[in-house]
Amino acid sequence: MPFKLAMKAPRPLSDEALALIARRFAVLAEPTRLRLLHALFAGEKSVNELVELTGGTQANVSRHLQTLAHAHMLGRRKEGLQVFYAIADPSIFKLCELVCGSLEKSLNKQAEVFAQ
Amino acid sequence: MPFKLAMKAPRPLSDEALALIARRFAVLAEPTRLRLLHALFAGEKSVNELVELTGGTQANVSRHLQTLAHAHMLGRRKEGLQVFYAIADPSIFKLCELVCGSLEKSLNKQAEVFAQ
DNA sequence: GCTTTATATGAGCATATAGTTATATACGAG
DNA sequence: CTCGTATATAACTATATGCTCATATAAAGC
DSSP: OOOOOOTTOSSOOOHHHHHHHHHHHHHHSOHHHHHHHHHHTTOOEEHHHHHHHHOOOHHHHHHHHHHHHHTTSEEEEEETTEEEEEEOOTHHHHHHHHHHHHHHHHHHHHHHHHHO | OOOOOOTTOSSOOOHHHHHHHHHHHHHHSOHHHHHHHHHHTTOOEEHHHHHHHHOOOHHHHHHHHHHHHHTTSEEEEEETTEEEEEEOOTHHHHHHHHHHHHHHHHHHHHHHHHHO
């Protein structure tokens, strides 16, 4: 029973589907979580490493990591006392690339207004 | 002075850039706004049409349209009493495609757990 | 000018969420 | 077993945001 949905399908999307998609974007709509993802672009890291790299508190970092893991964006493995997280969803890379691109355009559009 | 940024650049992203990117995702992290975008995938529409298509109140729809327009995701033109909105940022299509794809995977992954 | 229509926006309320403090739990070393 | 370390989580607070109601503003017709 594979689950199939597409935003550009002509059929209407259910409220449930929209909520799920929105939730997906919401997970990424948070600077701290983006900071964590960015740190993990370089490869798997422990919670402690991420705490140091992002400058956040251990509790806060842990909470955000949980959110990302529950969304299956991160994979998690434990080794003794340490827990390691890594990017588990490759589409994250493409997503961020797209958003940065359209953000650049948006900013350039704003810059044009000032240039006039 | 073109503005250039990329999520996968090895240089650290400023807090400002992360906030802007997060804000970008936040605009999409809302079912009503997704519903509006979905309706506009079919082409330009007036506010009133969007109110009917989405079943939202005029006030709420108008407010969300403003958010999307301010983010340069929608373009806006006025004709007499009516205002028409249309998708202005083509990367929206690709964005939603990517998110739907990874959401499917995430749901299928969950379905696997139940299948066992 | 007056009335109607279409849209944007102010103000208020309810809910969600980020960050913090404190602490529970698991793991490892002595 | 005790103590220290690493991480997750409960509880609380402050802030942001979605939605609604009311209304301001613009445009069109008579």
